[in-house]
Amino acid sequence: MSDKGMNLTLKIWRQKDAQSQGKMETYQIADISEHMSFLEMLDVLNEQLISEGQEPVAFDHDCREGICGMCSLYINGEAHGPDRGVTTCQLHMRMFNDGDTIYIEPFRAKAFPVVKDLVVDRSAFDRIQHSGGFVSVNTSGNTQDANALPIPKDDADKAFDAATCIGCGACVATCKNASAMLYVSAKVSQFALLPQGKVEAKDRVMNMVKQMDLEGFGNCTNTGACEVECPKGISLDNIARMNREYLKAAIDK
Amino acid sequence: MSVLDSKVPEGPIKDKWTNHKNKINLVNPANKRLIDVIVVGTGLAGGSAAASLAEMGYNVKAFAFQDSPRRAHSIAAQGGINAAKNYQNDGDSTYRLFYDTVKGGDYRGREANVYRLAEVSANIIDQCVAQGVPFAREYGGLLDNRSFGGVLVSRTFYAKGQTGQQLLLGAYSAMNRQIGKGKIKMHNRHEMLELVIVDGKARGIITRNLVNGKIERHSAHAVVLATGGYGNVFFLSTNAMGSNVTAAWRAHKKGAFFANPCYTQIHPTCIPRSGEYQSKLTLMSESLRNDGRIWVPKKMEDVEAIRNGSKKPVDLSEEERDYYLERRYPAFGNLVPRDVASRAAKERCDAGFGVNQTGEAVFLDFASAIQRYGKEAATVNGESNASKDRITELGEEVVRNKYGNLFQMYEKIVDDNPYKTPMKIYPAVHYTMGGLWVDYNLMTTIPGCYAAGEANFSDHGANRLGASALMQGLADGYFVLPYTIGDYLADEIRTGPISIDLPEFVEAEKSVTDRLETLMNIKGSKSVDHFHKELGKVMWNNVGMARNEAGLKEAIEKIRAIRDEFWKDVRIPGGMNELNPELEKAARVADFLELGELFAKDALHRNESCGGHFREESVELDGEQKGEAKRDDVNFKYVAAWEWAGDPGEAVLHKEELEFKDIELKQRSYK
């Protein structure tokens, strides 16, 4: 543990708003502790910018415990930075060294337009969910008893694993084609694996894929980069399952 | 008679809710189409309420300051959700859940509300399973349960350490279905900055579009606030960075009484802070106390050796460790309620036994659970002469299956492997039991303005039991509010659309614009966070886990001083008509600076110890309970509801006396 903090050079994308042109700007920051999270490092930068009378860097964040999916950032050429299995808010400065230059860019995709600086608009993800990311059951509470429908543990566990997607968009940011297949397939899979979801499975996959294409995401070429960069380790199994579900639905409909 | 009418229905407690539902006014389906309802917040309470109301036929306008409803902070809840299903056949029942919750809340909750909560809890599980929420299951395919603090049954349903996420995604999916149908109009990245009252009724809200700064008016026949808790008044808490009191505080200033603001839950198992730059604290689920044992060294020289690194925690033998919860509370051991566990940790750390550099940490140790599970697994596998390493390996696998994501989170933050060395934990602000006062129908003292979930005060009394927040949020949103709001809206069917050009809307919008302009024009020298941290320090030191009269009076003075300085010297860069996170924070901190004072004032007036509120002047002086919190039922068996009177210091106290007809008031003992 070093007493003296790190000195870093930051290259950060600055863009006033969606209409303006943006560019990379360079900032120096000193005395950063290795125990800080990456966003706390940015907090320190922003305090510094405010005290110098400059505009702080806008970035999305909320829970800061890796679950809300609000934080993003493409750090040194990787979504959520160089660590694996974490979001940016849980990336810690111990992953970097004194004197490093760190590139910080927004998640890039046509479907994720920049709002300001490092903030992007991921509402395309919501619209895909509106098109079918649900089971059509009313919230009456008098559906059958929860244990009336036993579900094999293995299926429930797989559905859970798919459902842990936090919708951060790292898969899209990472994919060389800006494809949203991992995200969409996670939701399709969660429901396809459970009996509750099977009833509407065909419509669901057709509608969600259709909306995904309308949003302007690219296509999957199976590079597998999304799975590697996904902070929640969502598996490529889900993409295969969605392809399967889609083929089945396409043949029937 | 108090001005507060709780509207608790007559009759035996177990029939109250059914009778009430039977007698309540309904709105016919054709008329529902003519009625608008605003729901602010899209967490478990807001999301489920918005979905249910839309499903019933109302036009719902939903608001979230995040970029998607799915990001509300309910998503971070880890451990689980309680329900009186009695699937484990361990004697659970609606009554027992009701009893545990009232007792856990230190007899400061409203009996009838809590009973209703327990009653609908089972429906929540049915509902969520029907929606496709992937709860943990046993090998037979049925739902699994675990135990939480303060109870003697296993009634907690869970999805690994991500139960809140799964439940919220369930509510989000129900919302999506309605958004897709056009029944919910979703406004993301919009923050409510004012409540609009027309003729004494809540008729709308003023919001700021956080992307372009536009101030907007939205009208409706009723307004539901499901905007969560105000733990961020402490700056450091387990809440999300954006969690705030603004919506509730705006309603308070427009006439909604604020109840029991001092009831704060300090959660015992959080990752200790590591430095001044710390922006938030991370919770380690209470479920870990099922298997983790909490201890500090018995001897001071061992504490020092651990702090300076010359000894490791695993070097200490069993005899050298003080498992202080097991020692003090043999009946509940490591599973005492949160307030008790937190105070016990503070007691040890104040006595100098804290195990990290700051002296504010205790150990949470999984070694014995790993060995126990390892031996079990070896037996099941038929490995009768498994080596110690093999047993450890098997045990770690079991623990990984139960808490894998929490352990991984801990390791990423702290850079220590909790399978090999005990976790370090310390209490942190987590939940606020206080909130807007509501009646049995969840309506605040402003007609047409409702509060649901953590934003209201109703169910948890002075202390919330683990896995009850998710239960309350969903109970309010799915099963209570959608019915009770009909009682009010039944009179609104002839009102017609509400114009946003009414003078009240114009005036409210102007007040928002003026406030924001004032903030922007201060052009002072210190950042918003500077003031927020100052406030947080006062709150933590004087209004934290233990409170006394002198400290609280000092806190009130200090908070006023910080507030004055804030309005003179805050610096907000950027402009009003753009995405401006500093301006967003400033508006929220301005409200925290007022709430903080009311919070301390409430704590000062409540000269008893109850639940999360511990007054150093009120402790048991002798007997078995010596040193434990002492409640004063003679003088304080009431809800303190504060009415705004121009300044937090001037707030007027109204009391709702609590009646306990079905539960005998007893001292809470977990010994």
Add this chain to the structure above:
Amino acid sequence: MSVVSEDTFNSTSHFMGTNAVVQFVLQPILAFGVIFHLSMGIYLDTQNNKARSVKYAMNKPGTNSSWMSRNMKITGIMILLFLGLHFYDFWIPELNTKYIVGDMSGLNEHGGMRYFEELQHKFADPIWVILYVLSFVFLALHLLHGFQSAFQSVGFRHTKYTPIIQKLGNIYAIVVPLGFMFIAIFHYVSQL
């Protein structure tokens, strides 16, 4: 075959070149497959390029995916170029001989079978051999990703079988091109 026996090669080549099923059923299917694969590739690639208009200033794709998987376009184009050369050099002259000149005999001017002789002639030139070998290197790279990717795309993925498919795919992607390279090198070396 050409490595083992000149006669077998000649007769097989003659069969392949004159059999109606091969020529008029299998060959069009193959051609359609190639054209479909190519046009889908171009169509999807255009979409993919549009999906990210502003590129990253700093990008490290090497940390999360293989070179092969990201450069199917390059390896594909190289294979296509070879195919073009192959058409120009072999297929069009064959069509000319068989269907325009009308010589379906497969004989050379000396009355022997012409196929082996033409093969030998082609691989006497070192530049042609290098081109040929390089093309199959690209084919190998293309298949290393393509074989298993095809299974994933149609949704075939299984914890037990997918690793086997991946292994088989790797073997196939290396052995088949290696075989072709061997033919070229063998004939070149044998004529030295």
